[in-house]
Amino acid sequence: MLNAIGSKVDLSDGEASDYHYLVADLLESKTVLQMREYTHHGDTTCFQHCLNVSYYNYKVCRFFSLNERAGARAGLLHDLFLYDWHTYKRPKGERLHGFTHAKAALRNVRENFYVSDLESDMIEKHMFPLNITALPKYRETLVIVLVDKYCGLLETVIPRLKKLSSLFVKIGAGFGKASAK
Numbered sequence: 001m002l003n004a005i006g007s008k009v010d011l012s013d014g015e016a017s018d019y020h021y022l023v024a025d026l027l028e029s030k031t032v033l034q035m036r037e038y039t040h041h042g043d044t045t046c047f048q049h050c051l052n053v054s055y056y057n058y059k060v061c062r063f064f065s066l067n068e069r070a071g072a073r074a075g076l077l078h079d080l081f082l083y084d085w086h087t088y089k090r091p092k093g094e095r096l097h098g099f100t101h102a103k104a105a106l107r108n109v110r111e112n113f114y115v116s117d118l119e120s121d122m123i124e125k126h127m128f129p130l131n132i133t134a135l136p137k138y139r140e141t142l143v144i145v146l147v148d149k150y151c152g153l154l155e156t157v158i159p160r161l162k163k164l165s166s167l168f169v170k171i172g173a174g175f176g177k178a179s180a181k
C-alpha cells in the first residue's frame with residue numbers, strides 16, 4: 001500500500017486512484033525505487049517525499065485545470081539526486097546541496113526517462129526562490145515550488161507532533177497511576 005502523507009488513498013492501486021495510471025511506469029522503475037534508500041526530511045525517505053509532492057501536485061494541478069500528468073510525474077522525479085545529502089561529501093568548490101540537487105536530479109531524470117520541457121522546468125526550478133536565478137516559466141512550476149515546501153514542512157512537523165502527543169499520553173498515564181495510589 002502506498003499513501004501520500006495525510007491521505008488514505010492507496011496510490012499503488014489503479015482501481016482506487018486515477019493518479020496511479022499517470023505514474024505507474026515510474027513506480028516500477030528501479031531508479032525511482034532507489035530513492036527508498038535515502039532519508040530526506042526527518043524519518044521520511046526521498047521516495048516518500050517525492051510521492052507526497054507528486055500526489056499533491058497532481059491534486060492541485062487538477063483543481064486548477066493545469067497539467068496534472070506533469071504535476072504527478074515531475075513531482076515523483078523532482079528529487080532524484082540519488083545520494084544521502086546528510087552524509088554526502090561535496091567535492092571542493094561545489095555549492096551546498098540546496099543549490100545543486102535540482103540540477104543533479106534533472107540530469108539523472110534525463111538519463112533514465114523521457115521528460116517534457118514543462119516537467120524539466122518543474123524539476124530544475126523546484127528550489128525557487130533559494131535558487132533565485134532559476135525563475136519558474138510555467139504555472140505548474142509555481143505549484144511544485146509551493147507543494148514541495150508544504151510537504152517538507154508536514155514531513156518535519158507531523159512526526160514531531162506525534163512524538164510530543166505520545167509523550168503527553170505517557171505523562172497522562174503516569175499521573176493516572178500516581179493519583180490511583
Ligand SMILES: [Fe+2]
Binds near residue numbers: 127
Ligand atoms: Fe528538492
Ligand SMILES: [Fe+2]
Binds near residue numbers: 049053078079148
Ligand atoms: Fe523536494
